[in-house]
Amino acid sequence: MFVLGCVACCRLGLLDWSLLLLCSIFGTSMKEPSVSPGPTPVPVFLTKLWVLVEDSANCDVIAWNTNGQTFSILDEQRFTKEILPRYFKHSNLSSFIRQLNMYGFRKVMSLENGLVKSESAIEFQHPFFKKGRPELLEHIKRKVNSVKTEDAHLSQDNLQKVINELKVLQDGQSNMDFKLDTMRREN
Amino acid sequence: MFVLGCVACCRLGLLDWSLLLLCSIFGTSMKEPSVSPGPTPVPVFLTKLWVLVEDSANCDVIAWNTNGQTFSILDEQRFTKEILPRYFKHSNLSSFIRQLNMYGFRKVMSLENGLVKSESAIEFQHPFFKKGRPELLEHIKRKVNSVKTEDAHLSQDNLQKVINELKVLQDGQSNMDFKLDTMRREN
Amino acid sequence: MFVLGCVACCRLGLLDWSLLLLCSIFGTSMKEPSVSPGPTPVPVFLTKLWVLVEDSANCDVIAWNTNGQTFSILDEQRFTKEILPRYFKHSNLSSFIRQLNMYGFRKVMSLENGLVKSESAIEFQHPFFKKGRPELLEHIKRKVNSVKTEDAHLSQDNLQKVINELKVLQDGQSNMDFKLDTMRREN
DNA sequence: TCCGTTCTAGAATATTCGCCG
DNA sequence: TCGGCGAATATTCTAGAACGG
Known part of the structure; x- marks a missing residue:
């Protein structure tokens, strides 16, 4: 993904640009869910998440792990205060995590994370969220509001x-x- | 409610005070050790809307109309750019109006507004949104998503x-x- | 409550002492739930929470609000990293909030907090958690894992x-x- | 059994966007 | 074009569930 490789070149104003490029790749629209019968549109959250993790400018705060199978939030403070408001309408880590869970991401409880209590990174994983495999994103499905039927x-x-x-x-x-x-x- | 009439008197620190008053009126639980869940809490949007319209600091932009039965957005530009982002996570007038409609507000097509097209103020009305009657707010019901609610x-x-x-x-x-x-x- | 009045006198090492005193007052045991038929034991969490909020040494981080009806976490960062590990076995704000909800505390959405700009304080409330009313603590009940019976x-x-x-x-x-x-x- | 910690889900409101009369 | 609404996602607050002490 040459596009993503370039993401780290500049600092500001880059966000819109890289997102737009990703949109053209994934068929995502920044503004609209899009009704075109083309490729399944990737939700904005997933696109932003991809750019977020991919951007090497954020590598001290959030980044792919070495195997490319998971990603970690390395600096919770900076992630919450600096990264989140640049991409979303909030700066709450819990809201971000709620979105991750809504899309089926699971927290990874690795040994390192489990042992070193206070300094452990927050690590998440999804079978269709892998480094270098952006074409898998369209397979990540948001969970639907299940309607409960309960009788009495x-x-x-x-x-x-x-x-x-x-x-x-x-x-x-x-x-x-x-x-x-x-x-x-x-x- | 005499208290609310005074709300407009000062500029700063006004929010705390008016909020406390609203809480005491609506039973938003700042007061009593009473145990029950109490009266139905008023949604944040309605509370914000009330303070918004009531605040005389905004009277050039949004205010009650003379009869106190409706309110008008007098300066669409300033309302969108200055007021909205201070209270909500956006600055889109359409999102604000969507919320109004969601709570049953209707646009008022008065003769003045209807005739003078380009300069007309945006006027809205709700039978339970009246100047000096904050206790009515709790009767304003958000429209439901037709999905089953409160099963539990x-x-x-x-x-x-x-x-x-x-x-x-x-x-x-x-x-x-x-x-x-x-x-x-x-x- | 003379005990609580003394809390602010010293800085360190006081924690255990004041907690023990509170325990003797409330019939709480620091280590065990205690089976004595005496006064209803107050869960450790509630006792710790009380000391936490009452301690004027923490007043820049967490404190009663002016009316004494609610309390606020004023500095989320310091609260998470400094206060939490001193009282609990973790430093996760979400775990702390989970406990609050488990005991029936509710977040207070004041307008001040609702304003988008200011990274607002986190404010919580419980009808039996009031400044100067420690005797109410025993009425705060932990929610039980309700096993849903069809009859009910x-x-x-x-x-x-x-x-x-x-x-x-x-x-x-x-x-x-x-x-x-x-x-x-x-x- | 009850309480504490963690991870995930439920439920309600909020924001966006497009459809329809 | 306009006002109102449906529907999907986003954000927030609270609860469920698993596990351990």
Whole structure:
């Protein structure tokens, strides 16, 4: 990915540019989910995440790990305060992690991370988020809001009373709507 | 509410004060050791909107109209660029209006606004958003995504809430019926 | 509470001492849940939290708010790195917040906090966590892992239907109110 | 059994964008 | 073109679940 290799060249104003390039590669639109029947659009979050991790200017803060299979947040403070607000509308690490989980990323509990408590990096992984494999991004799926169906029974008595009142109200509203229309015609 | 009338008096530190007042009015839990979840909390958007419109420092940009029944955005440019980013995570007027619609606000097409096209102010209205009536805010309901909500905790409490809402609706319908009759006689 | 008044006197090593004193007051054991039939033991977390907030040595990092009804984490960085490991076995803000929620604390969204610009303080509240009222602590209950029994469940489906109808009605009433206002203006 | 820590998910609101009458 | 809305993603706050002490 020559494009991504260049990302580190400049400091500012680069963000938009690299994102736009990625968009043209992945069929992502910065602004729109896009309705074109073309390639599956990659969500903006994933595109930004890719640029984020790929950008060697951030390598002290967030970067691919040596094997290219995972990435780590090396400096939580700077990542939260410097990187996040440049890409997103917030600077909360928890919001960023919520997005990662929403897209199926899992935290990696490596031995290093587990042993060295206070200084451990935050490491995440996804089977379709690999260094040098941007074409895999389109396979990362956002989890959908599952609709729970749970059945039981409530005190039917009180509920019935409420339902009756509801019907009265509905009738009243229909009536008033009709009156309104009538008056409008009369005017 | 006399207190809210005073809100506009000062410039800074105003937010804390008005917020405390709002909390005490809405039962947003800054006050009492009472244990229950208390009254339904008012969404942040509505609270912000109220302070926004109420703040006389913004009166050149957004303000109540003379009758206190509606409010208008008087200076679209300044509202978008100055006010919005101070309260929200964006500076798009369309996003702001989407929120208004989501909470049931309607654009007012008054004759003045309708006639003078290019210079017309943007005027909005909601039956429970009235100057001097902050206690009505809790009746403004966000429209639901038609997905099932609150599957988990329901009981007699929730049923009671539904009943309370029913009463509010019944009052509203009586009121409207009265207004209709009045108008009919006037015609 | 004379004990708490002394908390601020010294700087270090005081922690254990004040905690022990509180334990003797509240019947809390630092090490064990204690089975004594005496006063309800206050969980260690709550005791530590109280000392944490009360200690004026931490007042730049975490402190009661002016009304004594809520407390705020003023310096997230220092709180995470300096305070947390002194009281708990970790230095993760998210773990601390998880505990707060587990005991029923709720985040306070004040307007000041809501303003986008300022990296606002993190403010929490609990009806039984009040400045100068340590005797209320024993009323704060940890949420239990509820094993859902079918019997305990109430009919969510039917109630949900009623709620949905209610929302439709509310929407309809708002609409009609709007129409009425429009007609009034036109007349 | 209860509490503490961690990782992930649920639920509600917020922001964006396009459709439709 | 305009106002209102559906739908998808984004952000926030809280809860579920697994594990250990």
